[in-house]
Amino acid sequence: MPAGRIKLSEYLSQQLAEHPSLHRDLGKLVLDLAKAVQEIALLISQGALAGVLGSLESQNVQGETQKKLDVLSDEILIQTLRSGSLVAGIASEENDEPITNPKGGSFLCLFDPLDGSSNIDVNVSVGTIFAIYEANQQRSPELPDYLQTGRKQIAAGYAIYGPATMLVFSLGNGTTGFTFEAASGEFILTHPKIQIPADTSEFAINTSNERFWEEPVSRYINECKKGKTDVRGRDFNMRWIASMVADVHRILMRGGIFMYPKDNKDPSKPGRLRLMYEANPMSFVVEQAGGLGSTGRQRILDIKPESIHQRIPVILGSKNEVERVEQYHREHDRA
Ligand code: AFP
Numbered sequence: 001m002p003a004g005r006i007k008l009s010e011y012l013s014q015q016l017a018e019h020p021s022l023h024r025d026l027g028k029l030v031l032d033l034a035k036a037v038q039e040i041a042l043l044i045s046q047g048a049l050a051g052v053l054g055s056l057e058s059q060n061v062q063g064e065t066q067k068k069l070d071v072l073s074d075e076i077l078i079q080t081l082r083s084g085s086l087v088a089g090i091a092s093e094e095n096d097e098p099i100t101n102p103k104g105g106s107f108l109c110l111f112d113p114l115d116g117s118s119n120i121d122v123n124v125s126v127g128t129i130f131a132i133y134e135a136n137q138q139r140s141p142e143l144p145d146y147l148q149t150g151r152k153q154i155a156a157g158y159a160i161y162g163p164a165t166m167l168v169f170s171l172g173n174g175t176t177g178f179t180f181e182a183a184s185g186e187f188i189l190t191h192p193k194i195q196i197p198a199d200t201s202e203f204a205i206n207t208s209n210e211r212f213w214e215e216p217v218s219r220y221i222n223e224c225k226k227g228k229t230d231v232r233g234r235d236f237n238m239r240w241i242a243s244m245v246a247d248v249h250r251i252l253m254r255g256g257i258f259m260y261p262k263d264n265k266d267p268s269k270p271g272r273l274r275l276m277y278e279a280n281p282m283s284f285v286v287e288q289a290g291g292l293g294s295t296g297r298q299r300i301l302d303i304k305p306e307s308i309h310q311r312i313p314v315i316l317g318s319k320n321e322v323e324r325v326e327q328y329h330r331e332h333d334r335a
Contacts, residue, residue, distance in 0.1 A: 008034055008167070008178050008187035015171055022171060023134070025106055026155060029086045033109075033130060034167055034187055036080040037159040040073045040114070040128060041180065044161045053121050061096040061309055062274075069120050070094055073113035073128065081109055089141030091308050093277055098308065100140050107154075108133045108146055110277045110308075115158075116243025125162035127245025130169075131281040132156060146308055150280035150293075150301035157285055160249050168194070168252065170288035175252065196291040197255035200318040202237045204247045205259040212263035216296060216328035221259075244273065248282050248316070252289055257321040261296060262313040271295075271313040275305055279314045292322040296329040 006014075012027030043050055056066045074094040081087040085103035091110040092099075109132055116126040132155040136145050157169020165180040167187050177191025203224050210218065227235035239256070241247050247258050260273050273279050283293025283300040293300040293316035303312065315325050 006189040008189070011176070011178075011189050015173065019171070019173055023106060023154060025086050026132070026171060028084075029107055029109070029132060030155065030169065030171075032080055032084055032086065033077075036077045037128060037165070037167060038180065038185070039076045039080075040069075041159070041161050041165040043069065043072060043076075044120070044126070047123060060094050062093070066094065067114070067117040067120055070114045070117045077111055077113050077128070088135040089146065091146050091276065093274060093309070098141065098143065098146055104140075106135055106137065108135045108141055110146065110281075112274070112277045115245050115278065116241070119241070119243050124241065124243060125160055125246040125249075126243050127161060127249075128159040129245060129278055129281050130157060131277060131284070143308070146276070147305040149304055150275075150283055153280060153284050153301075156281035158245050158249070158281065160245050162246065162249075166190075166249070168249065168285060170285050172288070175285045175289040177252075191253075194252050194289045196252055196286065196289045196318055198290070198319040200251075200255035200257060200321055201234055202239060202254075202256040203259065203321075204239050204241075204251070204256060204317075205261075206240055206242065207238070209263050209265060212265040213261055214263070214296075214329075214332070216325065216332045217259065217261045219328050219332075220325050244278060244282065248286065251291070251317040252286065255318045257315065257317040257325070259325075260314045269311050271311045273311060273314045275300070275303060275310045275312045276308055279312055279316075282314075283316055286316050290319060291317050292319050294322050294326055296325055297333070 016022050016027050052068045058066045060066050074092050082101050086105045087107050087109045088105040089108045090099045093112045111130040115129050131153050133148050155171045160166050168177040175194045178187035179190040181188050223232050224236040262271050279300050286293050295313040296315050
């Protein structure tokens, strides 16, 4: 390997050597996930030629129509993890109940196998999001074992299937990015120690929901839109890819704030995004890169989960902007 080019397996060995507190098998699990990501990336890259675009008749536990690739990605990840004896239990957006691995293992893995899948048929970047926790070694995993706070994640990250396929994750000692090199079949270290700028002039939100937002969110977004004519004193830009992995990846690369706030469009839903396999893992990598993840009223990683598919409001990215939105929520709630 030419000098300066570090493969994923070499990086993981270095991390385990430098951090004796890391579980000895964590590197192997990340390599298994990387293998599954490679398989999913190959399917996605073939687009319509692979005959895997479009939707199925089925719906997932969220009541959402499943895309063929949602189910295929889910199957690839489950098959990969159950072929080994590292993961005792799996929870996925596409499965109502967690899946126990009869071979047992030291970890629990929760994932959204294909986030942003409504973008698949229009060839826009999508991703896989994963969270890894320690399993209870005394017995087979039961539902409460999965409902650990985000702070208990021992690793988390995502794959983004974009112009390049990348793997971005944290083992708790910073957030690092790898780019897949088709020629060698290796993930190569390209983004060591990612740092999110504390300030930003770019926000990401689906403004078609504006009439459903709470006051502090409307206040924050209106100030951004008024730009230098108002209190912010500078103009802002907006992006919304409607693929959380792509929007959050942009924020990790150049800063920004991502918002899918609580809205009263469907009062029964406290937000659209899922805590266990979207908000928690993304907050983990963002906070490990110097950003923040919040509901507006509470840090996401501190939330005590109530159910596997629980939804919550998500505001994450550049530290100073997230803190400003939290401040607006405090002022609103006090008033
Ligand atoms: P899909 O997986 O159904 O495409 O949803 C993607 C997502 O969960 C998240 O990745 C996006 O940020 C968000 O939904 C987009 O939601 P809107 O379509 O309401 O903008």
